[in-house]
Amino acid sequence: MSYEEETVDGKPFYVTYTALEGEADYTHFIEVPEDHYPIPPRLDIDPWEEAEKAKHAAKGAFVCVLMPCTKVDAAGTRTGRGGGWYDQFLSVVPAAWMRVCICFEDQFSTEALERKAWDQPVDRIGVVNRSTNTVTWHETHSRSSDFDLVSL
Incomplete structure (x- = not known):
C-alpha cells in the first residue's frame, strides 16, 4: 500500500499536543483535520494507555505524531520535561508512525545531545x-526510514 492510499487527501492521521508555555505551536503551519487524536496536556496520563487509544483512533492509517521538546x-535526539512520557509512548506505537x-530556534541544537x-x-x-x-524542516534519518516525501 502506498503512502497516498494510507492517508486521507494525501495527509497523515495526526496525533497532536497542546503547546504549553515554552513549547512551539504547530497550528500556524500544519493544518490538522478535525479527525485527529489530541494527547491531553496533563502529566498524570498513562503513556501506554494513550498509545493504545491513539492506535485505535488511527485505524491503520499513516500516522504523524507531533510532539514538543x-x-x-x-540527529533527532530530543529532551522534554524530564519524565520520559513521549519515550514511553513512542516505544509501543507502530515503528512506521512518523x-x-x-521546536523554537533556540531549542534546536547543532551539537549532539546525549542519547540514552x-x-x-x-x-x-x-x-x-x-x-x-x-x-524550517530538518530530516534526521535517525531510524532508517525516509519520510522526505511526506507532506505535512
Missing part, C-alpha cells in the same frame, strides 16, 4: 522562528 538535535518534533538507551529519536524537526512564525 525542550531541546532537540539534528515522529515530528516542533530508552530515548526514542524523531524523524523530522520543525524549527519555528518566533518572530515570523515560519518553520
Whole structure:
C-alpha cells in the first residue's frame, strides 16, 4: 500500500499536543483535520494507555505524531520535561508512525545531545522562528526510514 492510499487527501492521521508555555505551536503551519487524536496536556496520563487509544483512533492509517521538546538535535535526539512520557509512548506505537518534533530556534541544537538507551529519536524537526512564525524542516534519518516525501 502506498503512502497516498494510507492517508486521507494525501495527509497523515495526526496525533497532536497542546503547546504549553515554552513549547512551539504547530497550528500556524500544519493544518490538522478535525479527525485527529489530541494527547491531553496533563502529566498524570498513562503513556501506554494513550498509545493504545491513539492506535485505535488511527485505524491503520499513516500516522504523524507531533510532539514538543525542550531541546532537540539534528540527529533527532530530543529532551522534554524530564519524565520520559513521549519515550514511553513512542516505544509501543507502530515503528512506521512518523515522529515530528516542533521546536523554537533556540531549542534546536547543532551539537549532539546525549542519547540514552530508552530515548526514542524523531524523524523530522520543525524549527519555528518566533518572530515570523515560519518553520524550517530538518530530516534526521535517525531510524532508517525516509519520510522526505511526506507532506505535512
